[in-house]
Amino acid sequence: MQIVSIIDIYEDKIEINDKIVICGWIKNKRISKLGFSFLDIYDGSTCDPMQIIANNTLSNYTNILQLTVGCSVIVHGTLILSKGNKQKYEVVSQNIKITGWIDQPDTYPISNKKHSLEFLRTMTHLRSRTNLIGVITRIRHCVMQSLHLFLDQKKYYWIPTPIxxxxxxxxxxxxxxxxxxxxxxxxxxxxxxxxxxxxFFGKESFLTVSGQLTLESYACSLSKVYTFGPTFRAENSNTSRHLAEFWMLEVEQSFSNLTNIIFLAESILKYVVNIVLKNCFHEINFLSQYIDQKIKNRLENFLIQDFTNIDYIDVIDILLKSKEKFQEKVFFGIDLFSEHEKYIVSYFNNKPVIIKNYPKELKAFYMKLNDDGNTVAAVDILLPGIGEIIGGSEREDRIDFLKNRLKELGLNDQDYWWYLDLRRYGTVPHSGFGLGFERLIAYITGLSNVRDLIPFPRTVKNFQF
Known part of the structure; x- marks a missing residue:
């Protein structure tokens, strides 16, 4: 008999009357007075369990009656069309092997009921056993694979930059x-x-906040590159949008400008959403029932929406003219807060907004200085309900300008000697951006707290697992 995933059954990849093996965990159990029991089994491949018919003729039927939610089993049986109207298929078991019992079932924290996200954060090591976290995990996997696929098709090379x-x-x-x-x-x-x-290293060392600088060195030889991995920020920000450890896609491209990477960023976002709609329809249906009734329409509309392009100075003008009472004072030079981003997105009918050309004081030293001498060729992309999801810029390829920026910010250019070498030896105009992976998952799923979108969240004063 072949071991099959439950999702393959629901996607009609298994023939009726096939002899199969299903490995999984008990989701629910119902005992009939007619000499058999029903077991609902899940294996993580889909949020829909498979109904197993266990007849009392099974040699270990007495033990099967003792099974509780969470116990693990291996089921050998035959796939048939269900006679009931609650499911399409079921499996008539010929053998059920019990591989793992639940000690003290009354204390098992992941019972077959709805749990709050707040509670599940205290059970991070077990929460993947719930339908919701399983759905998030499968969508997360799909998004990650689609990002790699898109960039591979566009001939970008993956570079494992150092942590x-x-x-x-x-x-x-x-x-x-x-x-x-x-x-x-x-x-x-x-x-x-x-x-x-x-x-150990003979000098101060840190966990990286970005792989960009080292990624640029490969962009200056292979032209189109990207990295995808964990980054670390020691910000004391205990909000629903911040993690101390999170994943980021970073893309760098030589012989490109701000317009080029804006087009690329928009293309990536729409490609990913399209793949999720095609490949995660079971998960989208689940989320539409329990999280966001309009999720499918929202994602479909995203594919046809034009992104609004606007300069930072015009954003400030809109905020100053608004009648909204912001907690943070608005002025030219302010680093936009979430309340400002939310207002701007709503101002443009809850469509994605691209903000360009920020004051140089707000941005990193490597961003290219515009001709006005006051702003840099930087871009942030805002999504409804999320805020900033992508930040990028043209990179400063002129060595004298780069040295001046390092000096202005009080950074020691000796620490960046190799980065300056990229400008000394065959410099080229190049651009890039970083995409916050968990924030993208938040937009797709409709869940607002990034702690629920990464397997083991690390935040301020939170390091349990």
Missing amino acids: ITGIDAEGTGKMFRLSTFDFNKIPKNQDGSVNFKKD
Whole structure:
């Protein structure tokens, strides 16, 4: 007999009367007075369980009657069309092997009922057993695969950029430090400062906030590249939009400008949404029942919507003229807060908004200075209900301008010597962006808290698992 996934049965990939094996966990059990029981089994491939008919002629039927939600089993049986109207298929079992019992069933936290997301965050190691988290996980997988597929089709090369770094890509200083020092015996210099020469790398080291800088070095030889992996921000932000560890897609392209990467970013977003609608229809149907009734229409409309393009200065003008009472004062030079982003998106009829040309003071040192000397060729893309999901820019390819920006921000150009080399040796105009993966999943699923969209969230004062 072949082991099959339940999703293959529902997608009609298995023939009626085939002998099959299903491996999974008990979702529900019903005992009939007619000498048999019904077991609902799930295996993680879909949110729809498979009904198993267990006759009392089974050698271990007495044990089967003791099964509770969460117990694991291996079922050998025959696939048939169901005689009931609640499901299309069912499996008549010839053998059921019990592989795992639930100790103290009364205390099992993932019972067959609806659990709040707040509760599930306290059970991160078990919450994937719920339908909702299973749905999110399968959509997350689909989105990740589609990003790789899109970029591969466009001849972008995947580069595994390092997670450990010695420099701050954003220039904010909000990084997690790495060290092998015994904190009770930290070596010091004569002036009392930490002697990092005795640490593992012989210098200060951190978890990266972005793979961009190292990715640029490959863009300056392979032209079109990307990286996709975890990044780390030590911001003290305990909000529904922030994680200390999150995933980011970063794309870099040589011989390109802001217009090129805006087009690319929009194309990627629409490609991914289209793939999800095609390949995750079971999951979309589930979310439409329990999270967002309009999810399918919302995603379908996204595919045909034009993104609004607007300069930062015009955004500020709209905010200043609005009658909205913002908590944060609006002025030219303000870094837009979520309340401002939300208003701008609603101002443009809840369509995606592309904001360009920010004041240089708001952006990182590597962004290309515009001819006005005050703004940089930067872009943020805002989505309804999410806010910023993509941030990018043209990269400063002129070495003198880059040196000046490093100096303005108080950064030591010696720390960026190799980055400056890219401008010394065959410099080219190039651009890139970063896409917040969990925020994209939030937009697709309609769930607003990124803690629910990553398997094991790391946030301020939250490091349980």
